[in-house]
Amino acid sequence: xxxxxxxxxxxxxxxxxxxxxxxxxxxxxxxxxxxxxxxxxxxxxxxxxxxxxxxxxxxxxxxxxxxxxxxxxxxxxxxxxxxxxxxxxxxxxxxxxxxxxxxxxxxxxxxxxxxxxxxxxxxxxxxxxxxxxxxxxxxxxxxx
Numbered sequence: 001x002x003x004x005x006x007x008x009x010x011x012x013x014x015x016x017x018x019x020x021x022x023x024x025x026x027x028x029x030x031x032x033x034x035x036x037x038x039x040x041x042x043x044x045x046x047x048x049x050x051x052x053x054x055x056x057x058x059x060x061x062x063x064x065x066x067x068x069x070x071x072x073x074x075x076x077x078x079x080x081x082x083x084x085x086x087x088x089x090x091x092x093x094x095x096x097x098x099x100x101x102x103x104x105x106x107x108x109x110x111x112x113x114x115x116x117x118x119x120x121x122x123x124x125x126x127x128x129x130x131x132x133x134x135x136x137x138x139x140x141x142x143x144x
Contacts, residue, residue, distance in 0.1 A: 011054040011082055020046045036084045040105055042066050055081055067102025069121070071095075084132060091128045098122055119143055 011033060023046045031038035033054045048062040060075040073095040080087030100117040107113050116122075126139030 013053065015053055016050060016057070018050045020048055020050070022047065034082050034084060036082075042105070055079070057081075067099065070098035070102035086131070088131060089128060089135065093125050093127070096124050 025044045025046055027037045027040040027042050027044070030044075043066075045065040046063070048059055048064075050057060050059045052058055056079045058075075058077045062076060063071065063073050065071045072093055074091065074093040076092075077090040078087050099121050100113075100119070103116060104113050107116060121144045123142040123144070124139055126137060128135050128137055130136050
């Protein structure tokens with residue numbers, strides 16, 4: 001119980017400034033700050049810088065690698081964690097790609113997963129601004 005209280009303080013009150021270079025982060029470790037990622041079985045490789053509190057932060061020069069062949073490059077501002085569904089997201093993707101295998105665990109709808117599988121590997125860039133349940137997209141999609 002005491003440990004949880006310390007992490008709650010970290011989420012709300014402690015300002016963090018960090019530079020990541022070839023950093024490996026496991027989803028189970030991120031779950032301490034963002035419980036919704038607990039269900040994922042992935043290790044993320046991260047480059048970029050982070051500034052702010054966990055609850056309200058800005059990350060730039062992000063280069064995030066996940067799965068076997070997927071990555072995202074861009075910048076991200078979030079306000080509202082650890083409650084992901086109530087968090088405001090401003091995410092600019094300068095370059096991104098994913099394979100259906102790498103993304104499947106993040107898509108809970110089986111019909112959508114089948115459609116993604118049909119597409120095969122995808123490259124895209126764009127901007128996502130809003131809340132997870134109502135996230136307007138500006139996106140350019142390139143299918144192999």
